[in-house]
Amino acid sequence: MAIRPLVILPDAQLRLVSKPVEVVTPEIKALVEDMFETMYDAPGIGLAAIQIGEPVRVVTIDLAKRDVKEGEEPEPRRPQVFINPEVTWTSEEHSVYEEGCLSIPEYYEEVERPAQVKVRYMDLDGKTQEIEADGLLATCLQHEIDHLNGVLFIDYLSRLKRERVTKKFAKAAKRERAA
Ligand code: NI
Numbered sequence: 001m002a003i004r005p006l007v008i009l010p011d012a013q014l015r016l017v018s019k020p021v022e023v024v025t026p027e028i029k030a031l032v033e034d035m036f037e038t039m040y041d042a043p044g045i046g047l048a049a050i051q052i053g054e055p056v057r058v059v060t061i062d063l064a065k066r067d068v069k070e071g072e073e074p075e076p077r078r079p080q081v082f083i084n085p086e087v088t089w090t091s092e093e094h095s096v097y098e099e100g101c102l103s104i105p106e107y108y109e110e111v112e113r114p115a116q117v118k119v120r121y122m123d124l125d126g127k128t129q130e131i132e133a134d135g136l137l138a139t140c141l142q143h144e145i146d147h148l149n150g151v152l153f154i155d156y157l158s159r160l161k162r163e164r165v166t167k168k169f170a171k172a173a174k175r176e177r178a179a
Pocket of ligand 1: 103
């Protein structure tokens with residue numbers, strides 16, 4: 001298990017279409033462990049494998065509330081793994097959430113998406129499962145599945161906003177390379 005470096009905007013890897021997982025091998029299980037470790041360390045609530053540089057269709061999510069006020073107990077961890085996840089149904093109803101992304105650190109914007117989705121996926125035992133999700137899980141699943149297709153949440157913003165944030169991160173990457 002290891003905390004892996006995150007792939008950050010404008011890294012071209014974020015635009016790759018990830019490949020389906022054929023079989024859940026020990027390598028895939030090790031990747032999932034690294035993804036949770038990296039996600040918890042960040043901390044974040046969702047991660048796609050490409051965000052640690054692995055172009056395979058694997059998503060980890062944990063929506064447990066850990067960041068609580070003094071005197072409150074953090075919720076126990078609730079790790080969820082989705083292999084080859086696919087949206088099979090979306091509701092007519094939409095909802096708006098302020099989204100962020102570990103590959104676009106400290107940038108948050110509201111995004112409108114279907115409020116409920118059904119997602120078919122493979123679990124760690126290689127079994128096909130389907131869930132119906134709403135609320136934060138529905139948004140998070142759609143955000144992470146987008147990553148598997150090279151889509152980022154900033155793609156839903158106005159061109160002006162998207163260009164502004166992309167430029168900002170391109171400049172920061174340039175500074176880092178120069179340092
Ligand atoms: Ni993201």
